[in-house]
Amino acid sequence: MAPTAETLTAERILEATEEVLRRHGPAKATVVDVARALGVSHGSVYRHFRTKAALREAVTKRWLDRTSQELSGIATDASRDPETRLRDWLATLFAAKRRKAGDDPELFATYMVLTDESGSAVADHVADLTGQLARIVEAGVESGAFASPDPARTARAxxxxTGRFHDPCYAGDWTRPDIETDFTAVLDLLVRGLRTS
Structure with missing residues (x-):
């Protein structure tokens, strides 16, 4: 049964938009296609998202937020020591990005286009992730495990x-057989640099 205007939610629209983007790609996907997939008028979609750009921005944010939410639990997990938290957080970020690129390459390619045109979604995502890293570094400084005069600056660094292991422009490298070895070497170097003497 097609949703009525009353049962149509922003979340349902975003789910349908992902499917339309997967099927048609960002260049050909339209709000009319999304409305058709939902069985509603395009005006019903516009009641939730005022413009096509706003809809695309919301889809991009939703996609990026999935990674942020997964990582947030690690950043705030006080049962892990800060070094373990840092290692787990960076490994989880790398795994999440690789999974997105490998499991659904059509949608990943679509999001590469959308993130390039995105207003604030990407900048907000990076700010959230570096904020999570800053909390891990702060916990390390407070426990005496890490030395950092400025945890926020250290988090950005x-x-x-580690951009090679999470920035989508490096996705082509993520299937190389030695990528895990490279990741571990970079992570070990960073952790050694953070440790107090």
Whole structure:
């Protein structure tokens, strides 16, 4: 049964938009296609998202938020020592990005286009992730495990230094047989640099 305007939610629209983007790609997908997939008028979609750009921004944010939410639990997990938290967080980020690129390459390619045109979704995502890293570094400083005069700056440096393992522009490298070895070597180097003497 097709949703009526009363039962149509933003979440259902975003789910349908993902499917339409997967099927048609970002260049050909339209709001009319999304409405057709939901069995409603395009006006019903516009009641939730005022423009096509707003809809695409919301889809991009939703996609990025999945990774942020997965990582947030690690960043705040006080049962793990800060070094373990940092290692687990970066490994989980790498695994999440690899999974997105490998499991659904059509949608991943679509999101590469959407993130390039995105307003604030990508910047907000990076700010959230570096904020999570800063909390891990702060916990390490408080416990005496890490030395960092500025945890926020250190977090940004960690994020930028590990870009090869999470920035989508490097997705082509993520299937190389030696990528895990490279990741471990970079992570070990970073952790050694953070440790107090």
């Amino acid at each position: 960690l994020f930028q230094t």
